Amino acid sequence: xxxxxxxxxxxxxxxxxxxxxxxxxxxxxxxxxxxxxxxxxxxxxxxxxxxxxxxxxxxxxxxxxxxxxxxxxxxxxxxxxxxxxxxxxxxxxxxxxxxxxxxxxxxxxxxxxxxxxxxxxxxxxxxxxxxxxxxxxxxxxxxxxxxxxxxxxxxxxxxxxxxxxxxxxxxxxxxxxxxxxxxxxxxxxxxxxxxxxxxxxxxxxxxxxxxxxxxxxxxxxxxxxxxxxxxxxxxxxxxxxxxxxxxxxxxxxxxxxxxxxxxxxxxxxxxxxxxxxxxxxxxxxxxxxxxxxxxxxxxxxxxxxxxxxxxxxxxxxxxxxxxxxxxxxxxxxxxxxxxxxxxxxxxxxxxxxxxxxxxxxxxxxxxxxxxxxxxxxxxxxxxxxxxxxxxxxxxxxxxxxxxxxxxxxxxxxxxxxxxxxxxxxxxxxxxxxxxxxxxxxxxxxxxx
Numbered sequence: 001x002x003x004x005x006x007x008x009x010x011x012x013x014x015x016x017x018x019x020x021x022x023x024x025x026x027x028x029x030x031x032x033x034x035x036x037x038x039x040x041x042x043x044x045x046x047x048x049x050x051x052x053x054x055x056x057x058x059x060x061x062x063x064x065x066x067x068x069x070x071x072x073x074x075x076x077x078x079x080x081x082x083x084x085x086x087x088x089x090x091x092x093x094x095x096x097x098x099x100x101x102x103x104x105x106x107x108x109x110x111x112x113x114x115x116x117x118x119x120x121x122x123x124x125x126x127x128x129x130x131x132x133x134x135x136x137x138x139x140x141x142x143x144x145x146x147x148x149x150x151x152x153x154x155x156x157x158x159x160x161x162x163x164x165x166x167x168x169x170x171x172x173x174x175x176x177x178x179x180x181x182x183x184x185x186x187x188x189x190x191x192x193x194x195x196x197x198x199x200x201x202x203x204x205x206x207x208x209x210x211x212x213x214x215x216x217x218x219x220x221x222x223x224x225x226x227x228x229x230x231x232x233x234x235x236x237x238x239x240x241x242x243x244x245x246x247x248x249x250x251x252x253x254x255x256x257x258x259x260x261x262x263x264x265x266x267x268x269x270x271x272x273x274x275x276x277x278x279x280x281x282x283x284x285x286x287x288x289x290x291x292x293x294x295x296x297x298x299x300x301x302x303x304x305x306x307x308x309x310x311x312x313x314x315x316x317x318x319x320x321x322x323x324x325x326x327x328x329x330x331x332x333x334x335x336x337x338x339x340x341x342x343x344x345x346x347x348x349x350x351x352x353x354x355x356x357x358x359x360x361x362x363x364x365x366x367x368x369x370x371x372x373x374x375x376x377x378x379x380x381x382x383x384x385x386x387x388x389x390x391x392x393x394x395x396x397x398x399x400x401x402x403x404x405x406x407x408x409x410x411x412x413x414x415x416x417x418x419x420x421x422x423x424x425x426x427x428x429x430x431x432x433x434x435x436x437x438x439x440x441x442x443x444x445x446x447x448x
Contacts, residue, residue, distance in 0.1 A: 001025070001358055004066045004091070006052035006082050007073035008035040011097065011123065013042070014347050015070060015354055020044050024358070027061045030073075052082040055089070064090035068357055072097040072121075084115030093357060093364065095119045099237060113410060118364055119357070123346050126353060127300075128241035130344045131323055135230060135246065135296050151406050151413055151429075153181060153207050154217075160200035162220045170194040178208035178216045179415050181405055181431050182375060189373050191403050191431055205369075207405045208415055227252055231294040231319070233280040233310045234301035235259070235266050238325060242298065247272040256280050256289060280310045283317075292318035300325040308335060315339040362386075362445045364427065374433050377405075382426040383446025394418035401433035402440040 001024045005016050008030035016039070019026045026045040029052055030036050036049045050057030052073050063069055069086035071079035076098045083096035098104065098120050103111050112120045136154070158165070164172055169180055169192060180192045184203040198204060204220065206213045217224065228251050232239045235257030243255050243266070253273040257263050260277050267275040278285040280301060291297055297319035299307035304326050311322045315338075326335060326343045335343050356365040362381045369375040382388055388396060393404060393416055407416045408427040422428065422444070432440045 001067040002062070002065060003027070004029065004058075004061050004063050004069045004086065006030075006069065006071040006079070006086075007097075008032070008039045008047075009072070009074055011347075011350060012070075012072045013039065015072065015350065016043055016045055018351050018354065022355075022358075027066075029057060029061050051078075053078050053085065055085060058082070058086055058089060066091040067093065067360075069094045070097075070121075070354065071095065076100055076103060080111060080115050080117075083117050087116045087118075093118045095121050095357065097121045097123060099124060101237070101240065110410075121350070121353060122237075122241075123350050124237035125241045126349045127238050127325060127344050127346045128245060130349055131238075131242050131298055131300070131325070132245045134323060134342050134344075135228075135251075135298070135321075151208060151415070152210050152213060153205050153405070154213050155184075155203055155205050156217060156221060158198050158200055158202040158204060158220045159222060161222050162198070162200065163222070164198055164219050165200060166197050168195050168197055172219065174216055174219070175208075175212055176417050177212045177415050178206055179403070179405060181205040181207045181403055182369065189370060189375060191375065191401050191433060193400065225250065228295040229293060230254070230296045230298065231256065231289065231291050231314075233297070233299045233314075234307070234325075235262050235275070236300065236302045238300040238302075239298075240266060240269075242300070243270050243273045254289065254294075256285070281306055283313050286310070286313050286317060294319040296321045296323065298323045304328050304331060308338065308340070311335075311340045312338050361441065363441055369431065376432050376434060376437055378428075378430045378432055378437065378441070380428045380430060380441060380444045382422050382424055382428060382444045384424045385446050386422075386424070386444050387442075388422040388428075388444045389424060391421075392418065393420045393422070396443055398443060399432075399436035399439050401436040403431045405429045405431055 003019055003024050004027045005012050006029045008028050016026050016028050020043055028039050028045050029048045031051050033049055036047050039047045048061050063086045069091040071083035073079055079096040083094040087094035094117050096117055182205045183192050230251050230253050232242055232255045235255050243253050247253050255273050256276045256278050258279045263275050263277045291314050297314040299310045301307045307324050311324045315322050322340045323342045324340050327346055356367045359366055362383055364379040364381055367377050369377055404416055406429040
C-alpha cells in the first residue's frame with residue numbers, strides 16, 4: 001500500500017519503521033531537516049522536507065494517490081488540518097493523532113467529521129484502554145475506538161445463579177440498546193445467535209453504553225463483584241483517560257499527581273475519582289495514601305524510570321496487582337523481574353492500530369476480538385448503492401456468523417434494531433467469524 005506519514009518524531013519514525021518492515025511504500029514528511037536526514041539514514045522510505053499543512057508539500061508527497069495518510073506531528077492542530085487536506089486532495093483514508101481530550105469530546109464539537117477524517121488516533125486513550133482491559137478482565141474488549149467513545153464491549157462470566165440460564169437469547173428482556181456479541185464456552189468462541197442459550201460458566205460479551213451494560217450485567221451476574229480499589233500514579237493524559245474509564249460503581253479510583261494546577265483540573269473533570277496532590281517518587285507519600293491496600297496500582301507518570309520505581313515501591317508496600325506504562329522497548333525484559341505484573345507500551349498499542357487500518361475496499365479497520373481467535377471486529381463504510389441500503393437489517397442476506405454491533409451516522413452512534421435501514425456514508429461495526437468476513441463486507445460495498 002502507498003502510505004504517507006506526516007511527522008518524523010518518535011511516533012512517526014516508529015510507524016514508518018513498522019510499515020517499511022511490512023513491505024509498504026512509505027513517504028515520510030517532516031519540517032525539521034535534521035529529522036529528515038536521520039530518517040533517510042534509518043529507513044527504506046522516501047523522505048520529503050516541508051510543512052505537513054502546506055498543500056505543496058502534500059502534493060510532492062503524492063498524497064493524492066495515497067491509500068492511507070497518517071498525520072502524527074507534535075501538534076494536534078497541524079495533524080487535523082494536514083489530514084483533512086490529505087483527505088480532500090484524494091487520500092483514500094486519513095488519520096490524525098490528537099493528544100488533547102477536547103478533540104475527542106463529541107459533546108462540544110465533532111472534529112473528525114468536520115475535517116472529513118476516518119479516525120482520530122489518541123495514543124494516550126488507546127494506552128489507557130489497554131490498561132483498563134487488564135484491570136477489568138484480561139479478556140475484556142473495549143470498543144470506544146470503533147464507536148467514537150459512545151459504546152463499549154464488556155466481557156463477563158455467567159453466574160450459576162443467573163436468571164438467564166437455558167433461555168433463548170431472543171426471549172430475554174434485554175434493552176434494544178444492548179446486544180450480546182459473542183459466547184465463549186469450553187475454549188470455543190463464537191458469534192451469539194438469537195436461539196442460543198447461555199450456561200453457567202460461559203463468558204459473554206455485551207455491546208452498548210456503559211450505563212446500559214451495567215444494568216444488563218445483573219441479569220447474568222446477580223451478585224456483582226466487590227468494588228476494587230485502583231490507585232493511578234500520574235495524572236497526565238493516560239492517567240486522566242484511565243480514571244474516566246474506570247470511575248464507575250465497581251471501582252474506587254484514586255489518582256495521584258504532583259502538579260497542583262493539574263490536580264485542580266482533574267478534580268474538576270473527574271466526577272467520582274479522588275484526586276490527591278502528592279509525589280509518587282516519595283515512598284512516604286505512597287504509604288500515606290495506603291497504596292499497600294490497593295487491589296491495582298498503575299504507574300503512568302510519563303517517565304519510565306519514575307513509573308518503574310513507583311511500581312517497585314507499591315509492590316513492597318503490598319499492592320496486589322501492579323501495572324505500568326513503559327515506553328522504552330529495552331526495558332521489556334527488566335520489568336517482569338521487578339514484580340510488575342503487566343506493562344503497556346504505547347508504541348506497540350499504536351502499531352496494532354495502524355496495522356488495523358491497512359485494508360482495501362470499504363473496510364476501515366480490522367482487529368481480532370481475541371488474539372488468535374476466530375472472530376474479527378470490522379469497521380465498514382457503507383457504499384452508495386450497497387445491498388445494505390436496499391432493505392431493513394432483518395431482511396439483509398448477512399451470514400449467520402456476522403453480528404452488527406453498532407452503526408455510526410454523522411456523530412450519532414447506536415445499536416441498530418431489526419428495522420434499521422443503513423444509508424451511504426454510515427459506518428458499521430460488525431463482529432464476524434473469519435470465514436464469513438468477505439461475504440459480510442460485500443453486503444456493505446458499492447460493488448455488491
